[in-house]
Amino acid sequence: MDDFAGTKPAPPALDPQKDALFLDFDGCLLEIAPTPDAVQVPADLPQLLTDLSERLGGALAIVSGRSLRELTRFLAGYDGPMVGSHGAEARGMTAPMEQMPDGLEALQGELAQFASDQGLLYEDKSHGGAVHFRAHPERQAQAEAFVQDLAHRYPGFAVQPAKMAYELRPDGYSKDGALALLSALPAFRDRAPVYAGDDTTDEPALAWAEAHGGYGIKIGAGESAARFRLDAPQQMRDWLASARED
Numbered sequence: 339m340d341d342f343a344g345t346k347p348a349p350p351a352l353d354p355q356k357d358a359l360f361l362d363f364d365g366c367l368l369e370i371a372p373t374p375d376a377v378q379v380p381a382d383l384p385q386l387l388t389d390l391s392e393r394l395g396g397a398l399a400i401v402s403g404r405s406l407r408e409l410t411r412f413l414a415g416y417d418g419p420m421v422g423s424h425g426a427e428a429r430g431m432t433a434p435m436e437q438m439p440d441g442l443e444a445l446q447g448e449l450a451q452f453a454s455d456q457g458l459l460y461e462d463k464s465h466g467g468a469v470h471f472r473a474h475p476e477r478q479a480q481a482e483a484f485v486q487d488l489a490h491r492y493p494g495f496a497v498q499p500a501k502m503a504y505e506l507r508p509d510g511y512s513k514d515g516a517l518a519l520l521s522a523l524p525a526f527r528d529r530a531p532v533y534a535g536d537d538t539t540d541e542p543a544l545a546w547a548e549a550h551g552g553y554g555i556k557i558g559a560g561e562s563a564a565r566f567r568l569d570a571p572q573q574m575r576d577w578l579a580s581a582r583e584d
């Protein structure tokens with residue numbers, strides 16, 4: 339573990355015969371934007387993912403905190419496996435979550451009202467919701483206290499910290515849990531897991547890849563269980579593009 343960029347090497351070249359690739363979305367494939375809807379998806383990204391998936395024999399998946407409906411919209415043209423909502427929902431494999439916890443709509447209503455009262459941004463998600471304080475960082479403490487209280491009152495949901503945001507997601511699901519499920523699929527089985535991500539939400543998955551014969555790639559600065567680091571999403575996309583050409 340370390341605390342700053344520059345102390346970890348860049349990742350080695352991907353091995354299309356042996357590796358399985360798992361990619362976070364925001365902050366990994368795409369630069370962080372002021373609001374969730376403002377992200378810029380490079381026009382060639384879906385095709386890059388499609389080509390790389392083919393090279394890997396189908397062993398490529400997106401693993402994100404975003405709702406699946408958002409991932410599908412942003413990555414239209416890429417048809418491979420995706421895990422959304424921090425491990426709760428999936429495309430291309432059996433959905434990890436069988437039943438939505440009680441109270442989703444009421445929880446979303448309370449969170450939306452809190453965000454409106456505080457002048458914060460509410461993000462409606464298929465399996466929960468998020469309150470973003472990027473425009474008002476001074477209101478972080480209020481936001482944290484409110485989501486903790488919500489999680490206490492809605493026991494099926496857990497607080498998920500994100501970059502300048504707090505989310506509520508179904509309890510018991512995670513990105514590392516998603517990696518375990520994906521790795522059991524025929525296309526991923528017996529391959530070395532390579533996971534790339536930028537945030538605290540990615541750390542369990544980065545550690546999982548390191549512990550299961552593969553490696554993690556941390557995008558950007560900060561402590562990480564990953565052995566390797568790339569500075570920013572552009573470097574990540576360059577690394578993917580070179581893996582396609584190799």
Ligand SMILES: O=P(O)(O)OC[C@H]1O[C@H](O[C@H]2O[C@H](CO)[C@@H](O)[C@H](O)[C@H]2O)[C@H](O)[C@@H](O)[C@@H]1O
Pocket residue numbers: 362363364365366369370371372373374375377401402403404405461463468470472500501502503505537539
């Ligand atoms: O697991 P990820 O794919 O990294 O998704 C995590 C959350 O990302 C999004 O929020 C973050 O990115 C936004 C756009 O760049 C940014 O405005 C926000 O401050 C970040 O927290 C997304 O909105 C969430 O739903 C995801 O769970």
